[in-house]
Amino acid sequence: MALKTLAVAALLLVAVPAVGRPQDSTGATRGPDYVIGANDVLWITSYDDEDLTGRFTVDGDGAFTYPLLGRVSAGGMTLRAAEAYLKRTLVQRGLFRNPQITVAIDEYRSQKVFVIGEVRRPGVYPLSGSMTLVEALALADSASPDAGHEAVVVRQGAGAEDEEVIRANFRDLENGNLSQNVVLRDGDTVIVPRAETIYVFGEVRAPGSYALRDEDVTVIQALALAGGISERGSTGRVEIVRIIDGELRELKADLADVVRPGDTIVVPERFF
Numbered sequence: 001m002a003l004k005t006l007a008v009a010a011l012l013l014v015a016v017p018a019v020g021r022p023q024d025s026t027g028a029t030r031g032p033d034y035v036i037g038a039n040d041v042l043w044i045t046s047y048d049d050e051d052l053t054g055r056f057t058v059d060g061d062g063a064f065t066y067p068l069l070g071r072v073s074a075g076g077m078t079l080r081a082a083e084a085y086l087k088r089t090l091v092q093r094g095l096f097r098n099p100q101i102t103v104a105i106d107e108y109r110s111q112k113v114f115v116i117g118e119v120r121r122p123g124v125y126p127l128s129g130s131m132t133l134v135e136a137l138a139l140a141d142s143a144s145p146d147a148g149h150e151a152v153v154v155r156q157g158a159g160a161e162d163e164e165v166i167r168a169n170f171r172d173l174e175n176g177n178l179s180q181n182v183v184l185r186d187g188d189t190v191i192v193p194r195a196e197t198i199y200v201f202g203e204v205r206a207p208g209s210y211a212l213r214d215e216d217v218t219v220i221q222a223l224a225l226a227g228g229i230s231e232r233g234s235t236g237r238v239e240i241v242r243i244i245d246g247e248l249r250e251l252k253a254d255l256a257d258v259v260r261p262g263d264t265i266v267v268p269e270r271f272f
């Protein structure tokens with residue numbers, strides 16, 4: 001489906017390594033304002049002393065052990081702030097006059113997003129500083145064939161009841177509507193619901209149930225899903241059986257009418 005193409009393209013885009021920095025498992029861009037957390041793995045580069053360059057894991061207390069300085073508390077700091085702290089401390093201890101140090105993320109382990117529902121690889125994924133919805137779907141190997149027309153991002157607010165729900169339409173994303181490509185936050189849950197179902201019976205070539213993967217599917221598009229009207233079918237007397245206010249109603253349908261989830265489309269036989 002088109003969403004898979006979009007997701008694969010996004011995965012290829014984020015997988016291009018940044019020059020001079022190690023890549024983490026997400027391949028995403030590491031911004032200097034990323035907040036360091038427990039279990040993150042830092043890559044620190046010193047241009048003055050190669051013994052100060054390497055990988056350093058932030059422990060559960062938010063600190064890591066750094067040569068010459070001992071325990072350094074980095075939890076809650078941004079990458080930019082951690083760089084400034086290391087430089088300042090090396091100068092204050094008389095070790096360097098103007099140390100040149102960069103701090104990047106080698107592996108994201110402290111912040112996570114959850115991707116569930118109709119994706120090929122649901123699970124928990126490490127969150128980069130700028131991961132978007134499309135990138136998260138790419139990590140989950142895109143939506144499955146049973147997916148509906150949208151993804152839902154559930155975000156927990158400050159209070160227990162401050163839950164925010166953000167909906168993103170797949171077709172809008174495919175058409176380049178970047179406002180739909182939500183930038184994710186730590187703890188976000190991405191849900192891809194299963195497509196709702198319609199039913200097509202009567203004089204069609206392949207009667208049965210079909211997934212409703214778009215919002216505005218018309219009767220003629222629904223008939224196309226069922227292989228089209230058979231030679232004995234009548235296009236002028238198509239009906240929709242729909243539940244309205246708890247009652248089953250039979251409605252005369254125009255081919256341009258939009259169907260609803262749960263509708264049953266019935267194509268009668270021609271009189272002659």
